[in-house]
Amino acid sequence: MASGDRPWSPGRLALTTPLAPLVAGLPGAVPLTDEERAAQERADRLIAAFAGIHGDGLGVAFVRGVGEEEAIARLGADPARFPPLDPERDPGPYGTGPGGFDPADTGAALRHIGITGVDGGCVLIQPFGFRPADEAVLGPLSAGTRACALFFNPKGSVHVSTAEDGTVHRDELYGPTAESPSGQWLYRHWQHTGERDAYYARRLAFACARAGLWLGEGRAVSGPPRRWVELLG
Secondary structure (H helix, E strand, O other), X not given: OOOOOXXXXXXXXXXXXXXXXXXXXXXXXXXXXXXXXXXXXXXXXXHHXXXXXXXXXXXXXXXXXXXXXXXXXXXXXXXXXOOOOOOOOOOOHHHOOOOOOOOOOHHHHHHEEEEEEEOOEEEEEEOOOOHHHOHHHHHHHOOOOEEXXXXXXXXXXXXXXXXXXXXXXXXXXXXXXOOOOOOOOOOOOOOOOOOOHHHHHHHHHHXXXXXXXXXXXXXXXXXXXXXXXXXXX
């Protein structure tokens, strides 16, 4: 494989794991290029940023180039109505602040979305909801930019929505296969070792990179978010 766009052979994949010494010297083994190794190391650093996050029911969107206040405005709300919260001073349930909604109330939870500004953009979450990956949310957020969202359906599938300049493409995240989205091989969707939460970390890292963001840690996803916003409709 020359890039993250095409499948790797089993031997090439093994070169990115602790099995590398066992296969590197086999006849016909082709070493990873410096470019390939650097790309894999960068992907692994992003995977590590999301280590320990459990994702069943989680909806999350990564948006490049859009800050907190602009994101709120694009969702049709007034940023002044939803100021940053201080979870240590006024925690509320899941950092919703004094008088905040109850995240265990399904109806209320789906009406609210968490927003946290990060370097280069923002992250939206619903701990138990699909709306960050919904077209009504991603469409306006991705105007003039790019975004990628995931919903970890508790029934077992992972829904991915990729948006660019207001156009949203939705699919289920399988694979990787030869037809899989660019980068799934780098983000180890093929690998089934490690803790259960590694499954979520690999997919979160893929979506983050697909949006064009590079986070050093996963607090914006694990929460609580800096702001809770009530969605219209």
